[in-house]
Amino acid sequence: MYVYDSYDHHIVRERVAQFRRQTERYLAGDLTDEEFLPLRLQNGLYIQRVAPMLRIAVPYGLLSSRQLRKLAHITREYDKGYAHFTTRQNLQLNWPQLEDVPDILAELAEVEMHAIQTSGNCIRNVTSDQFAGVAPDEITDPRPYCEIIRQWSTFHPEFAFLPRKFKIAVCGSAQDRAAILVHDIGLQLVVNDAGETGFRVYVGGGLGRTPVIGSLIREFLPEQHLLTYLEAILRTYNLLGRRDNKFKARIKILVKATGPEEFAKKVEAEWAHVRDGETTLTQTEIERAKSFFTLPQYQADAAADLTALKAEHKAFARWIERNVKDHKRPGYKAVILSLKPTGVAPGDVTDTQLEAIADIADQYSFGEVRATHEQNVVLADVREADLFEVWQKAKTHGFATPNIGTLTDMICCPGGDFCSLANAKSIPIAEAIQRRFEDMDYLYDLGDLTLNISGCMNACGHHHVGHIGILGVDKKGEEFYQVQLGGSASNDASLGTVLGPSFGRDDVPDVIQKILDVYVERRLQEELFLDTYRRIGVQPFKERIYAKAS
Amino acid sequence: MPRLVKNEAIVECHRQFLPKDSDLTAVQNRTDVVPLSLWVSQTEALSALGVDGVWVDSDETLDALTDTLSQLALLAIHFPAFVDGRGFSLGRLARERHQFSGELRAFGYVLQDQAHFLRRCGFDAMDFRQGTDLNSAIESLADFTEHYQASVDQPRPLFRRRT
Structure with a gap:
């Protein structure tokens, strides 16, 4: 994995010192709540329902054992002895004290970690495929490019106060495991006919209250132009993105309003000014980034007959x-x-x-x-x-539940138990579903199935792109749950269709059972849930679930 | 007199900023800073009066200034809110695309925590929000002494300089 040199260490240490002073100024009353808010958010610090929450960056998901031990120490010393992995491959602490945060950051810096840009209206932690470098279907290892983007986006002076948050994902394989079509920018590594490496560039995807599948704006961007092209997209967005309404401020709204073709033209026009400038990647830099992601010492006698x-x-x-x-x-x-x-x-x-x-x-x-x-x-x-x-x-140690890719391998946000944005709890829903569907033979028979739960329309639990999606809603102070079907975050990305009126919490496991019953009855041979749904549509599910008792 | 930070020093500003809808009759002194629209519609008259300061709002562009920017001693970019980051792009465009070499000032609602970003984007003068400790703000200019990206203050990205 990437190893910091003296420059990286220097920048992270300066950040720790800066945030320490900002926290002191805030506690002394020199910074208002309103002013401290974006400053602390850019350092991953939220003030939550019951306590602050600190989101620690795990760049494109990579962690060393040394870092894991430091994180264990931090959860023990400064928190309640546990942490939470997020849907952006980051790690959250739910109970730190505001006064301790500068010390936590200093401890993280010792192991080349930080909380930089894990929240706020800036470029967030770049995400990628968890099987990068080892996947059989890999075209090019995305990690060196992720690291190049991480460095470029860290404290970018022009893009620290964007209209809204900005998420970039990179995929290096044939199958998209990084959900690039639901990111502000999705980058697909490709090799062209001439054997050159580059990117297919998508913009304007995203979830939240207006879910959108990203649009292709460039078929092939040669790798050396990666950063200048990103800079052109970001500048176009920074200048033209809406700032009057936070719910219309994401780049997806700008791309929709402009039209993807027209947006692409604007980006190309901006790029014409900056391409081939100093920010153009050198072969030396690409090779330097790649040198951190070489093959480990694989052994010849690793195979075994099991x-x-x-x-x-x-x-x-x-x-x-x-x-x-x-x-x-x-x-x-x-x-x-x-x-x-x-x-x-x-x-x-x-x-x-x-x-x-x-x-x-x-x-x-x-x-x-x-x-x-x-x-x-x-x-x-x-x-x-x-x-x-x-x-x-x-x-x-409790990690062997054989449920990966099945119904109970749910994506779930922290929900109303922790998050002050949430309309409803999500963790108890996940637990009720896990308890109902514990029979492994049944889960295996159902096969690959994603169930995603969000406690509000901000969609941190990616409910729009679950084969089954559950969204917590508030109705006159009571928690209800809306169910959607048919979403996917993969190459065939699609957004789920709302089934109908929402349900009370206790009804959710029964509703899921009915959905699964329809699938099991209607599936053809080995057909997966998503394929059955796409073949038969939402109607048979609606009829079963909303059937009047006879 | 408002005091601002210019090139790491505290200076007093004697210029008057004219409001957005001002017309030519509002101009009292050659040191007045006129809004973009007035400058664009009355460039010749204002030049004749010796006016050399223009301010631009965050939702405006520099396109109309392309031919006359070199006449200006002061280009001021307005930040209506400190979270409105358009001014950072405008600053870079003024320096990098239009080669503006006069004073580039950020004014409006500007925080000392943005000082180093502003400097990186080409601003050499900053009118911080009221109540800012300007000595502390000068220290904030150096919050970061090394940077990954190319920008106005360091046109070469770190990857071209790493040793």
Whole structure:
């Protein structure tokens, strides 16, 4: 992974000192609440319902075991001993004290971490594929480009006060696991006929209260022009994006109002001025970034025949089937540690679990892990011969629930239990669903299925792009839940269709059951939920759920 | 007299800023700073009076100034709210695209916490919000002494300078 040099350390240390002074000025009354707000948000600090919340940046999801141990220490010393992985591959602390935040940042800086631009109307943490560098379908490793974008966007002087937040995702494989079509900018790495690396550029995707699928504005952007082109998009948005209404301020609204073709023309016109300038990437810089993401010391004797072990341990076989993914290197696999056991808020980990992940990573996966936008953790380079031991350790620490990609591997925001924006709770809904659908054979029979829950229309739980999406709404002070069907965040991205009137909390598991019943009755052979839905439409589901009792 | 920070020093400003809808009769002194629209419609008359200061609001562009910017000693960019970041782009455009070499001033609602960003975007003068400790603001200019990106103050990005 990327290693800081003296420049990176210098910049992060200056940030810690700056934020310490800002916090002192705020506590002394020299900065108003209104003024401190965007300053603290740009450092990931929210004032929440019950306590401040600090969002720590995990650039494109990569973490070392050293960083994990530091995070464990921080949750123990400054918080209540647990943390929460978010849908942007970041980590949140729910109970820090405002006065402690500068010290937390100083501790993070020791391990090359920070909370820079994890919130606020600026360029946020760039996200990517959790299987970057190991996926069999990879075209180009996205991580070096993510790091280049991270550095360029960190304290960009022109784009720190944008109309609204701005999210960039990079995908380097054939299958999109980074949800690039629902980002402000989505970058798909491609290699053209001449063998040159570049990007297909999408803009204006996003979720929130106006969900939109991104528009293609450039078929091929040669890699050396990455930053100048991003600068042209951002400048166009900064100058023309709406600032009169925060709900219409995202770039998606500008792209829709302008029209994608006209928007592309504006970007190209701006780019004509800045392309080939000093910000054009040099081959040296691209090679430097790539030099941090080289292959680890793979071993020749990593392969193993697991047939007998799988026959003997049914639970191990299930875990292999759901939580272990193919690797581009023969003999190696990628393992997903599930952070979705029943009874735990999706994405939550304790301090001792963070340390356990660090130990497992050190012993079996070159000391590194990746956070996923589905709120799990990936060990990217595990020898097949070690899988049984890794499974046993994962089981000991509560990470072996074999539910990856199934109904209970839910994406879920913190919801009304923690978040002051939420209209409704989301964690109890997730738990009720997990308790109802605990039968693994049933879950496996249902196959790949995503269920995403957001506690409000800001859509942090990505409900629009779940095969089944649940949205918490407030009706006269009471919490209700709207159900949507047919969303997808992958290459075939689509937004869910609202089923109909919303339901009370206690009814949600029954509603999900009815949806699944319709699917099981109507599916053809091995057809997946999303495909059945796309074939038969929303009507049969509506009829079942809103049928009058007879 | 409003006091502002210019090139790391505290200076007093004696110029009057004329409101947006002002016409030629409002101009009293050659040091008056006129709104963009007045400058564009009355460039010759104002030049004859010796006016050399123009202010631009955050929702305006510099396009109409292309031919006359070099006559100005002062270009002031208005920040109606400190979270309105359009002025940062306008500053860079003034310096990098239009090669403006006079005083580039940020005024309106500007926070000392934005000082280093403003300087990076080409501003050499800043009229901070009332009550700002200007000595503290001068220190904030140096909140960051190294930067990743190219900008007005450092035209070469870090990746071209890294050793």
